[in-house]
Amino acid sequence: xxxxxxxxxxxxxxxxxxxxxxxxxxxxxxxxxxxxxxxxxxxxxxxxxxxxxxxxxxxxxxxxxxxxxxxxxxxxxxxxxxxxxxxxxxxxxxxxxxxxxxxxxxxxxxxxxxxxxxxxxxxxxxxxxxxxxxxxxxxxxxxxxxxxxxxxxxxxxxxxxxxxxxxxxxxxxxxxxxxxxxxxxxxxxxxxxxxxxxxxxxxxxxxxxxxxxxxxxxxxxxxxxxxxxxxxxxxxxxxxxxxxxxxxxxxxxxxxxxxxxxxxxxxxxxxxxxxxxxxxxxxxxxxxxxxxxxxxxxxxxxxxxxxxxxxxxx
Numbered sequence: 001x002x003x004x005x006x007x008x009x010x011x012x013x014x015x016x017x018x019x020x021x022x023x024x025x026x027x028x029x030x031x032x033x034x035x036x037x038x039x040x041x042x043x044x045x046x047x048x049x050x051x052x053x054x055x056x057x058x059x060x061x062x063x064x065x066x067x068x069x070x071x072x073x074x075x076x077x078x079x080x081x082x083x084x085x086x087x088x089x090x091x092x093x094x095x096x097x098x099x100x101x102x103x104x105x106x107x108x109x110x111x112x113x114x115x116x117x118x119x120x121x122x123x124x125x126x127x128x129x130x131x132x133x134x135x136x137x138x139x140x141x142x143x144x145x146x147x148x149x150x151x152x153x154x155x156x157x158x159x160x161x162x163x164x165x166x167x168x169x170x171x172x173x174x175x176x177x178x179x180x181x182x183x184x185x186x187x188x189x190x191x192x193x194x195x196x197x198x199x200x201x202x203x204x205x206x207x208x209x210x211x212x213x214x215x216x217x218x219x220x221x222x223x224x225x226x227x228x229x230x231x232x233x234x235x236x237x238x239x240x241x242x243x244x245x246x247x248x249x250x251x252x253x254x255x256x257x258x259x260x261x262x263x264x265x266x267x268x269x270x271x272x273x274x275x276x277x278x279x280x281x282x283x284x285x286x287x288x289x290x291x292x293x294x295x296x297x298x299x300x301x302x303x304x305x306x307x308x309x310x311x312x313x314x
Contacts, residue, residue: 062129
């Protein structure tokens with residue numbers, strides 16, 4: 001099969017790849033479309049992966065089985081035996097693996113996944129199916145922030161931020177501020193229902209969702225959170241966390257780490273995906289993926305595009 005294979009920093013090639021053999025309780029699927037995530041871009045740029053290269057990335061995708069049934073794939077692979085897995089929290093299983101990072105992912109014509117991780121996606125478009133994964137991140141972040149009802153702010157309007165906006169709107173929130181330095185992204189946020197958009201975070205909020213994850217955005221998120229409120233740490237651009245302990249303790253504020261999603265949250269996101277409008281997502285033919293990634297690494301993303309997806313032809 002053809003796959004998009006990472007060999008080193010910035011070195012992506014479309015080439016033949018053997019994939020994995022089928023194992024019991026696993027499914028072989030034909031990939032329809034796969035989304036390029038910021039975490040994928042970090043691995044591509046650095047060439048540093050969780051397993052030895054070469055590697056097939058891709059953890060946001062929709063795929064079809066041999067009978068034509070369409071699925072979206074939960075890429076969080078738990079051990080299936082621990083207490084976390086028993087309650088559906090496979091994302092924090094101590095032995096978890098992630099498709100596209102620990103084993104071959106969706107940047108290929110075919111992929112093998114555990115049957116438990118293939119979630120029926122009838123009624124979803126291919127793009128919507130690929131965006132279930134960032135939507136599930138948004139569902140989890142809303143839960144981790146204490147299910148606020150507003151006012152709230154989202155810092156960073158990449159695909160995760162705009163999917164989170166869709167989640168919050170679906171929960172009935174209207175007082176939502178979206179912050180991003182890129183005007184075209186803010187235009188998409190306005191169209192998606194943001195109550196207010198801005199290039200910098202100002203004001204006071206019950207909860208702030210930091211989808212950028214820089215040292216600066218984390219501190220400003222805390223500064224703009226009301227006493228007793230929550231800062232949801234979603235983005236992970238900078239690894240070091242340095243914020244005012246006094247602001248957290250004396251303000252009785254909560255810092256909530258938000259990693260991935262539980263199995264119930266992923267299934268919840270499947271339902272939300274059916275109403276997700278995606279004019280900010282662009283499909284690119286799989287053969288053009290290496291050049292598209294090179295353009296992104298060089299800062300040449302087309303204006304108005306928030307999400308890049310690779311489309312497969314079988």
